[in-house]
Amino acid sequence: xxxxxxxxxxxxxxxxxxxxxxxxxxxxxxxxxxxxxxxxxxxxxxxxxxxxxxxxxxxxxxxxxxxxxxxxxxxxxxxxxxxxxxxxxxxxxxxxxxxxxxxxxxxxxxxxxxxxxxxxxxxxxxxxxxxxxxxxxxxxxxxxxxxxxxxxxxxxxxxxxxxxxxxxxxxxxxxxxxxxxxxxxxxxxxxxxxxxxxxxxxxxxxxxxxxxxxxxxxxxxxxxxxxxxxxxxxxxxxxxxxxxxxxxxxxxxxxxxxxxxxxxxxxxxxxxxxxxxxxxxxxxxx
Amino acid sequence: xxxxxxxxxxxxxxxxxxxxxxxxxxxxxxxxxxxxxxxxxxxxxxxxxxxxxxxxxxxxxxxxxxxxxx
Numbered sequence: 341x342x343x344x345x346x347x348x349x350x351x352x353x354x355x356x357x358x359x360x361x362x363x364x365x366x367x368x369x370x371x372x373x374x375x376x377x378x379x380x381x382x383x384x385x386x387x388x389x390x391x392x393x394x395x396x397x398x399x400x401x402x403x404x405x406x407x408x409x410x411x412x413x414x415x416x417x418x419x420x421x422x423x424x425x426x427x428x429x430x431x432x433x434x435x436x437x438x439x440x441x442x443x444x445x446x447x448x449x450x451x452x453x454x455x456x457x458x459x460x461x462x463x464x465x466x467x468x469x470x471x472x473x474x475x476x477x478x479x480x481x482x483x484x485x486x487x488x489x490x491x492x493x494x495x496x497x498x499x500x501x502x503x504x505x506x507x508x509x510x511x512x513x514x515x516x517x518x519x520x521x522x523x524x525x526x527x528x529x530x531x532x533x534x535x536x537x538x539x540x541x542x543x544x545x546x547x548x549x550x551x552x553x554x555x556x557x558x559x560x561x562x563x564x565x566x567x568x569x570x571x572x573x574x575x576x577x578x579x580x581x582x583x584x585x586x587x588x589x590x591x592x593x594x595x596x597x598x599x600x601x602x603x604x605x606x607x608x609x610x611x612x613x614x615x616x617x618x619x620x621x622x623x624x625x626x
Numbered sequence: 627x628x629x630x631x632x633x634x635x636x637x638x639x640x641x642x643x644x645x646x647x648x649x650x651x652x653x654x655x656x657x658x659x660x661x662x663x664x665x666x667x668x669x670x671x672x673x674x675x676x677x678x679x680x681x682x683x684x685x686x687x688x689x690x691x692x693x694x695x696x
Contacts, residue, residue: 353690356673360684369666392690393676400669407662409655447691467691 341410342557343374345436347429347446348384350467352392355401361467364445367474371410372557376439378414380431414439436462445470476555478513483550488540492550499543501536509534516551523561524568525551532569538576544569545619552625562626566616574612 346364354364368375377385382402389398405411414435429450436444443465444451454462465473478497483490489500496512511527518526528544531537537544548562620626634642649657676682 349691349693353687355670356677356682356687357670358674358677358682358684359687361688365666365670369663392682393673397669397672397676400665400672404662404665404669407658407665409658449692 341372341374341559342443343376343412343439343441345376345381345432345439345441345444347432347444347448347451348381348388349448350445351385351401352388355389355393355397361471363471363474367557368408368410369404370559371408372474372559373410375405375408375411376414376435376441377405377411378431378435378438381435384428384431412439433462443470474557476517476557478550478554481550483546485540485542485546488543490543490546490550492554497547497550499547501540507536517555517558517560519558519560522564523559524565525560525562527551528565528569532572538573545623545625548620548625549623562620563613563617566620567613570612570616574608 350361350364353359354361356362367373382405385405386398386402389401415438429448432444432446433451433454435441437460441462443463444454445465445467447466451464454464478492478494480493482492487501489505491498491500494513496510497516499509499511501507501509509531515527520526520529525548528548531544531547544566548566551558551560552562617626677687
């Protein structure tokens, strides 16, 4: 999940439902990003919410932040004083630095000086840029695999497979970021069970790469999604290795599952997870 | 006689009554989420009411983006 710092003006302007940027509050509540704050930032949120709205609004908003798991308090270890034009803005830059954030969201021009710094590199995004980034969108491209082809256009993704690439599987754009209750990617979970996908090791990773690149703000838990993919692959490999024995039946699979559960710390599970994480990192999915 | 500060607030007492036992992690998470939602909706509803009263249109709110807070 992306870590961001949000300037007070953006918070205050987005709170009311009628605000054109109310989606920021909705995304915060839906835990689509991690909001980094520190004491000074919270005090400023409170002060300006009181000024524009009321004490009750400020109190409720801060109570909500306290309960949200995706709000992270970062201690400030350095006062960098990076912004010379308005010293009050430095708390946001300091928080961005201490919290190792991906973006600082603001329309305030004082923050432009951060863009010129080589170190620390703090990415500043204005509202328009953040909206484009958050809502995401597909751009047309084709990915050629060994025995499959992925075509992306603005409407969605089509996977071509089969000997002549004459079979198709279509995924509309809206489905790509759907998750189940554990934040596993719904589409990856659905595809991993398909027979035709079993010999296409890279297809699911290719798909994840397109999804993450096109919709950078999402709540998919990629590591767990792909751990599950690798686990199921492992099970089916075991199954195919010994079809003559008791294996092959459902109870045998369950039996293997139990053994694996018991040996959770065994090397192969560790390797499995490391392999998943390496691949996801290599492709910049996480 | 001097007034004594009560050790717990009304909500703390209520929560203490409700949860004498340890809850599992996912229950705690769900309750925190419900509380967050409740408070955020309260803040939004109240903000909408005040916006109506004070005539904050969407244009006014967008103009706040470039304001100097000090």
